[in-house]
Amino acid sequence: MLEKITVAGVSVDTRHWIGGKRVASGDTFTDTSPIDGSVIGEVARGGPAEAEAAIAAAREAFPGWAATSRAERARILHAIADGVEKRIEELAIVETTDNGALLRSHRRGVMPRVAHNFRFFADWLLTLGHEDFETRGHTNQVSWDPAGPCVLITPWNAPLMLATWKVAPALAAGDTVVLKPAEWSPLTASLLVDIAAEAGLPAGVLNVVQGYGSEIGDALTSHPDVRRISFTGSVPTAKRIAASAATNLTPLSLELGGKSPLLVFADADLDLAVDLAVEQYDNAGQVCLAGTRLLVEETIVEEFTRRFVAKAGELRQGDPRDEATDIGPNIHPRQLEKIDGFVRRAVEGGARAVIGGRRLDGQYYAPTLLTDVAQDSEIVQEEVFGPVLTLQTFADEDEAVRLANDTRFGLAATLATGDPERAERVTARLVAGTVWVNCFFVRDLQAPFGGSRQSGVGREGGTWSFDFYCDLKNTVTAP
Numbered sequence: 235m236l237e238k239i240t241v242a243g244v245s246v247d248t249r250h251w252i253g254g255k256r257v258a259s260g261d262t263f264t265d266t267s268p269i270d271g272s273v274i275g276e277v278a279r280g281g282p283a284e285a286e287a288a289i290a291a292a293r294e295a296f297p298g299w300a301a302t303s304r305a306e307r308a309r310i311l312h313a314i315a316d317g318v319e320k321r322i323e324e325l326a327i328v329e330t331t332d333n334g335a336l337l338r339s340h341r342r343g344v345m346p347r348v349a350h351n352f353r354f355f356a357d358w359l360l361t362l363g364h365e366d367f368e369t370r371g372h373t374n375q376v377s378w379d380p381a382g383p384c385v386l387i388t389p390w391n392a393p394l395m396l397a398t399w400k401v402a403p404a405l406a407a408g409d410t411v412v413l414k415p416a417e418w419s420p421l422t423a424s425l426l427v428d429i430a431a432e433a434g435l436p437a438g439v440l441n442v443v444q445g446y447g448s449e450i451g452d453a454l455t456s457h458p459d460v461r462r463i464s465f466t467g468s469v470p471t472a473k474r475i476a477a478s479a480a481t482n483l484t485p486l487s488l489e490l491g492g493k494s495p496l497l498v499f500a501d502a503d504l505d506l507a508v509d510l511a512v513e514q515y516d517n518a519g520q521v522c523l524a525g526t527r528l529l530v531e532e533t534i535v536e537e538f539t540r541r542f543v544a545k546a547g548e549l550r551q552g553d554p555r556d557e558a559t560d561i562g563p564n565i566h567p568r569q570l571e572k573i574d575g576f577v578r579r580a581v582e583g584g585a586r587a588v589i590g591g592r593r594l595d596g597q598y599y600a601p602t603l604l605t606d607v608a609q610d611s612e613i614v615q616e617e618v619f620g621p622v623l624t625l626q627t628f629a630d631e632d633e634a635v636r637l638a639n640d641t642r643f644g645l646a647a648t649l650a651t652g653d654p655e656r657a658e659r660v661t662a663r664l665v666a667g668t669v670w671v672n673c674f675f676v677r678d679l680q681a682p683f684g685g686s687r688q689s690g691v692g693r694e695g696g697t698w699s700f701d702f703y704c705d706l707k708n709t710v711t712a713p
């Protein structure tokens with residue numbers, strides 16, 4: 235019977251976690267490792283019954299958690315962060331085994347950030363004030379009330395990181411949670427609930443249900459007792475979730491895909507620009523924010539391309555558990571098929587692969603740079619979510635901005651320029667939730683994060699998270 239499996243020496247319970255108890259399902263699905271395609275183990279495969287049970291548990295736990303003082307909620311969140319910090323090695327190796335991302339970045343970057351996510355929102359909670367003001371002698375008092383049970387649905391490319399960007403502010407706000415991790419990377423969410431329980435989080439406050447989105451998703455997102463839905467994932471799934479949430483007009487936060495530009499002007503520090511461009515292969519290209527469209531000023535494109543090819547040639551691709559590896563595998567054979575299909579169709583349409591353009595042994599895809607791509611082609615307009623970049627040139631600032639904005643997405647943009655005034659002018663014209671100037675991937679949790687156009691709805695981070703996870707109430711009192 236399904237219970238615990240051992241993953242790289244770490245014991246993981248792959249049943250659901252509902253109302254403070256492990257709960258099995260009649261059915262399971264098989265979790266495999268992208269590193270070598272090996273079977274990791276069986277995971278509970280939930281459906282509408284598990285969704286119903288988890289939402290009921292979250293509903294029952296809500297009044298108690300909402301009434302818990304802010305100081306006590308913050309204390310428990312810090313205790314969860316302590317627990318994460320104690321188990322960084324275990325979380326890192328389980329996540330790497332499950333989704334194939336680099337062990338070195340899980341160890342030194344991602345898992346410490348997971349702990350920080352809890353600490354940050356615990357501390358931010360304590361800064362939320364009552365904004366009082368007067369109207370003709372009456373006082374207005376604005377309060378941040380907990381909203382209720384939240385459904386949080388997350389993808390596989392940075393599983394625990396993305397889940398805790400939602401779980402931490404929701405719990406801090408006094409909400410209760412049903413988390414549905416992605417079926418391709420279900421494991422670390424299960425370790426998180428062990429840590430949360432040890433930290434003293436009451437039963438039912440954080441629930442985890444496992445399973446395929448298509449089987450359990452609608453029951454979670456159309457439920458009338460759910461007060462918030464926060465989703466990170468793809469645009470097609472988001473449309474389905476939005477339609478389902480419309481049943482009860484449940485408020486939604488959507489963090490979706492992108493096709494972000496990386497603009498390189500002739501006045502840029504070229505070494506920096508090349509480093510930024512090569513960085514877009516991080517996580518084997520499975521990063522929503524990746525600047526996958528390189529837009530380079532035509533006067534420097536030859537030199538840029540020469541240096542880019544040399545730099546990309548230094549990347550070491552292989553087992554993500556090896557400290558020396560820079561690029562690991564892609565998540566799933568289906569994803570690999572998708573990436574390869576995009577590249578094959580682009581090449582058939584006239585694109586030229588300057589580097590890469592092919593599958594490697596196992597679940598690996600060679601870092602790829604495609605030139606001679608048309609602006610309206612699929613490869614320029616659609617998110618590939620693999621190590622595939624396109625290269626286009628522009629003649630001047632106007633053309634750079636026009637190409638950058640000619641997309642249905644608006645998640646991020648990166649600029650390399652040595653001219654601060656140009657940076658200001660161009661930034662003002664770009665449609666993007668985040669613009670990085672001469673840097674990439676720097677994220678402060680105080681800042682608003684999210685996408686414009688089809689890259690998302692709403693912003694999370696700092697006060698924006700509490701704005702979403704709380705019911706704001708204004709109380710007007712007569713003199």
Ligand code: NAD
Nearest residue numbers: 388389390415416447448451467468471489490491492522
């Ligand atoms: P996906 O949309 O296929 O799945 C995401 C989650 O939704 C999974 O947990 C899945 O089980 C669930 N799901 C699927 N169908 C559902 C349904 N009908 N109802 C409810 N839930 C359902 O996305 P993915 O392939 O896991 O992730 C990759 C996508 O995520 C890319 O588009 C990427 O850009 C995006 N992403 C965005 C951000 C961001 O912050 N903007 C961050 C990371 C990833």
